[in-house]
Amino acid sequence: MSLCATILVIDDEPQIRKFLRISLVSQGYTVLEAATGAEGLSMAALQQPDVLVLDLGLPDMDGQQVLREFREWSNVPVLVLSVRASEAQKVQALDSGANDYVTKPFGIQEFLARIRALLRQAPQGEARETAVQVGPLTVDLAYRRVLLEDVEVALTRKEYAVLAQLARHPGRVITQQQLLKDIWGPTHVENSHYLRIVIGHLRQKLADDPTHPRFIATEAGVGYRLLEA
Structure with a gap:
């Protein structure tokens, strides 16, 4: 997967989205942003990103629910980025289909390395029936x-x-x-x-x-x- 990959960030904090956008764009990625779960799911369906970065604390629906609904029709890699650091939250997210889990605050270099790793395992060519x-x-x-x-x-x-x-x-x-x-x-x-x-x-x-x-x-x-x- 080349660096022109598209990353969808679903996070209700504008400062986090801005920080991620600047960091990802500097690496050659295209970045899409959504502030709510519903907006993010709609954007994912329309734009078909290569990786989804998902916060769990969203204003309209819990991020765990967003993850479950996304997994109903897509196998695109998901990186959960959340302040929730408990083992139970991590286990629930991974069991629901997340590929990776990073807690806030986080180091941007590690985050970018995890994005690269997810892109290497991103599905190629075969779309899931929607x-x-x-x-x-x-x-x-x-x-x-x-x-x-x-x-x-x-x-x-x-x-x-x-x-x-x-x-x-x-x-x-x-x-x-x-x-x-x-x-x-x-x-x-x-x-x-x-x-x-x-x-x-x-x-x-x-x-x-x-x-x-x-x-x-x-x-x-x-x-x-x-x-x-």
Whole structure:
């Protein structure tokens, strides 16, 4: 990967973004900036950067959530840059798909070396599928949109998160415990009623009859799967 690579920085602190922009541009990189998680996800989908630098303390959504949503449709390397220094935060970020983790304050030379290392392992040429089609249903993972017969369906965050997780693995059963852990967190793996409520709302909005499903099938006692077209 050459030095003309594009780096997307998602951080709500203008001074940090400015410092990183000056440092990265001086090394020949193109730099994109976003101050919120939603803006960053949209920019990532549109601009397709080579590396994403992500702060965890964002004003609109937690950076851990940004990371999980980004990983739904992209395998671009992610470097987390955060003041959160606890082992638990680092483990959570790495388990959610981060490639590296740097705590603030940080040395710029080490940061640049880590960027170079991530660029060496950046995916080449093969783009991940960002939209899943099941008959008249489209789940656009990049733009977080769900269309039914070309009409956008309004979903809550949890409803979208469950449907997106199923869409990432069409035809495969995702267990209740896995969905609860990924979307509600590891302390909620026994709260299956949360998931049943969300699945019920999804079926209502998608006009999906559970007795003769077109989209979401229940595997009794195990979990759910998105039917393949």
